Amino acid sequence: MLVVRTIAELRTAIQENKSKQEKSTVGFVPTMGYLHEGHASLMRRAAAENEVSVLSIFVNPIQFGPNEDLDRYPRDEQRDLALAENCGIDIVFLPSVEMMYPQETKTKVVVAQMTASLCGASRPGHFDGVTTVVSKLFHMVQPDRAYFGMKDAQQVAVLQQMVYDLNMSVELVPCPIVREEDGLALSSRNVYLSEDERAQALVLSQSLQLVQEWLAVEPVLTTAALADRIRTYINGSPLAEIEYVEVVAFPSLQPLAASFPMSERNTDVLIALAVRFGTTRLIDNRLLQAVQ
Known part of the structure; x- marks a missing residue:
């Protein structure tokens, strides 16, 4: 080399x-x-x-x-x-x-x-x-x-x-995103997290993982309702300070109407998160394929 x-x-x-x-x-x-x-x-x-x-x-x-x-x-x-x-x-x-x-x-x-x-x-x-x-x-x-x-x-x-x-x-x-065994997305900034922050940061990957379960039960869930559900889950972590939770078309990154039902998506959809734990800003996301 x-x-x-x-x-x-x-x-x-x-x-x-x-x-x-x-x-x-x-x-x-x-x-x-x-x-x-x-x-x-x-x-x-x-x-x-x-x-x-x-x-x-x-x-x-x-x-x-x-x-x-x-x-x-x-x-x-x-x-x-x-x-x-x-x-x-x-x-x-x-x-x-x-x-x-x-x-x-x-x-x-x-x-x-x-x-x-x-x-x-x-x-x-x-x-x-x-x-x-x-x-x-x-x-x-x-x-x-x-x-x-x-x-x-x-x-x-x-x-x-x-x-x-x-x-x-x-x-x-x-x-593809590479994750720790417990689901946290790998990032050079993870070294900044305290022990408590590191433990609570798992709410990012956990909330994204729950999306599939929520949509399986409620396929007509709207983009606004889905984003609200993710925010509620993340806010269950006392150290989490949400910067944004967004549901957008991918790769255009155009916003989707708040009342748009996820079951009718004709484009790939990106669920993107940015959350601070103390002074450390973490991002994560999940890409949902278009419904054929």
């Missing part, structure tokens, strides 16, 4: 790896590091499905708001590199902030409308930072496939729209 820290080294390494194969594809996994099994599942898939696999580790400052956790975002480079090598990654790109943003950025990639709701509503500018840095990385790596976890379903939808609108020659590969 080769570790590079400059864009020139990255491009050279990719070209040299590709030249060893008569026909080769490049699989890419962009991350902010502090890797866990969720990231590992993406890396293993990228390595298995492509002749050249690339991982980037970069804590992107322009997707953090002024009161967010940029400075205390967890980092462990050596642990990350060991996991990447174990997953079969060929090249790891570890740029500095100065390498990625050598001067003030005057150009941004903005996906309108889809970034105004859900996490975008409470984190203004966040997705502009995500789309800008991912676009830059796509230009540097020029991957055939890029792998993203569905835990951040809004991010997946926004990036798919960016790729489509800008005619980027990369296939976005959404990958």
Whole structure:
């Protein structure tokens, strides 16, 4: 496994790896590091499905708001590199902030409308930072496939729209959420949770799991009634502070009418949650397939 820290080294390494194969594809996994099994599942898939696999580790400052956790975002480079090598990654790109943003950025990639709701509503500018840095990385790596976890379903939808609108020659590969044995979605921010917060955070996955049971008993449950039922369940946890519970069409992220019966959905539906436990903000979701 080769570790590079400059864009020139990255491009050279990719070209040299590709030249060893008569026909080769490049699989890419962009991350902010502090890797866990969720990231590992993406890396293993990228390595298995492509002749050249690339991982980037970069804590992107322009997707953090002024009161967010940029400075205390967890980092462990050596642990990350060991996991990447174990997953079969060929090249790891570890740029500095100065390498990625050598001067003030005057150009941004903005996906309108889809970034105004859900996490975008409470984190203004966040997705502009995500789309800008991912676009830059796509230009540097020029991957055939890029792998993203569905835990951040809004991010997946926004990036798919960016790729489509800008005619980027990369296939976005959404990958399933990876969870702890007790159901908590894996996240680098889980390390911030106290013991009590960690225990109570299970209400997120539990409420999403109950959705199927509720719909089996009441298939005509409306979007508003379903969201209210989830809120009530989560509010049973004293430490939970709900930021949002939303039921939207996917991948458009368009809101559904409050009286819309879930049994009549003719599009995939995303149930998305954001809940704070103390200072830690967790997200989770469940995707319901369209009723045929």
